[in-house]
Amino acid sequence: MKTNRLFFIDAVRAFAILMMLQGHFIDTLLNPNYRDETNMAYQVWSYFRGITAPTFFTISGLVFLYLLLRAKDKGDDTSRIKKGLNRGLLLIGIGYALRINIFDLLYGNFNTYIFVIDVLQCIGLSLILLIGCYVLFKKHVWLLSMFLFTIGCFCFLTEPLYRNLDLSHVPIILANYMTKANGSIFTILPWFGFTAFGGFLATVFFSHVHRNRFRLVTVLSFFIFGSFLVEYSSFILMKLHFWTDIELFKSAAYYNYLFTRFGNVLLLFGVFYAAEPFLKGSLIGKIGQKTLSIYVIHFIIIFGSFTGLGLKHFYFKALNPTQAIFGAIIFMVVVCLISFYYVKTNAFIYKGVRKLTQKIKN
Numbered sequence: 001m002k003t004n005r006l007f008f009i010d011a012v013r014a015f016a017i018l019m020m021l022q023g024h025f026i027d028t029l030l031n032p033n034y035r036d037e038t039n040m041a042y043q044v045w046s047y048f049r050g051i052t053a054p055t056f057f058t059i060s061g062l063v064f065l066y067l068l069l070r071a072k073d074k075g076d077d078t079s080r081i082k083k084g085l086n087r088g089l090l091l092i093g094i095g096y097a098l099r100i101n102i103f104d105l106l107y108g109n110f111n112t113y114i115f116v117i118d119v120l121q122c123i124g125l126s127l128i129l130l131i132g133c134y135v136l137f138k139k140h141v142w143l144l145s146m147f148l149f150t151i152g153c154f155c156f157l158t159e160p161l162y163r164n165l166d167l168s169h170v171p172i173i174l175a176n177y178m179t180k181a182n183g184s185i186f187t188i189l190p191w192f193g194f195t196a197f198g199g200f201l202a203t204v205f206f207s208h209v210h211r212n213r214f215r216l217v218t219v220l221s222f223f224i225f226g227s228f229l230v231e232y233s234s235f236i237l238m239k240l241h242f243w244t245d246i247e248l249f250k251s252a253a254y255y256n257y258l259f260t261r262f263g264n265v266l267l268l269f270g271v272f273y274a275a276e277p278f279l280k281g282s283l284i285g286k287i288g289q290k291t292l293s294i295y296v297i298h299f300i301i302i303f304g305s306f307t308g309l310g311l312k313h314f315y316f317k318a319l320n321p322t323q324a325i326f327g328a329i330i331f332m333v334v335v336c337l338i339s340f341y342y343v344k345t346n347a348f349i350y351k352g353v354r355k356l357t358q359k360i361k362n
Helices: 007-029 040-073 077-097 102-106 119-137 141-157 188-208 214-244 247-254 258-274 283-303 311-315 321-343 346-361
Strands: none
Touching (some): 007 283, 040 077, 040 119, 077 119, 141 188, 141 247, 214 247, 283 311
16 A cells, blocks of 8 residues: 655644753752733743643654555565564663763662653553554454553543552552652553554544545544543533543543543644645754654753753752743753754664663674
């Protein structure tokens, strides 16, 4: 089957990584006295910060499964599965490594902070789970599509059931994937739901991207369903509660950030997919191809991976709004320049880790 390269994916990833850079910078360094929820500028910043992670997880599921389905179409999905498993494990490993403080280890101090789960571990595990779903249903793409859609809905709807899960009896290295009680930033649930929805979108693109007017229909669908989820998902959940008397629907409606965030992601996808003809070969597309290296660089600079000395150490919640805004702009430029001219590509990270792994084996 003939399929096309989806250039808008790189643009979406670039937008998400840039929002993450400024979001982490401002959130970490801005003085709390300036966090005014009634201020329009702060509300806009908070909105874009809120959709960054959902966008990352959704686009990760979309691009990975789309490439896997293309490989299957060419009869070469085995190598793609192997590559995906290695990629998932590598992301998990890098996620843990970024929280290592070498000086603490040298002095014999071990902190369970290293077991905190962040976005890389969750995306890595989500890709591995996505591969499992693919293996189960790869002979029937439409079944895979429905299964992923169902899993996404299930992850979102059942969020009240595991929101305050007590896993104190479970080893911390495992419990942190399911609870934030020990400081984890992300947990596999509900975040795998976004990856599952991304996989569902991948099946749609793979099956229909070659058709006439696909872009027009898809852009309209993104805007229509995105707006519907943002405006009416809570209403629908309450209606389901009234019709079925199932308390879970009511609980989900009263804290409905997942469906609304996914609606925001669809709206964002609509904007970038509509603009795709103008994004081919653009700078923003190139930035989107370097998301891992940018993430690693920014994490080291802000949070002081390996040494404990980062911007957080010197300026934690100390900046005023003007300093935070200009600082965030400079920070984004510097991190991107380092990624472009020193780290070059994500492949630099993967190559370096492979070399290190090989040395350890030898």
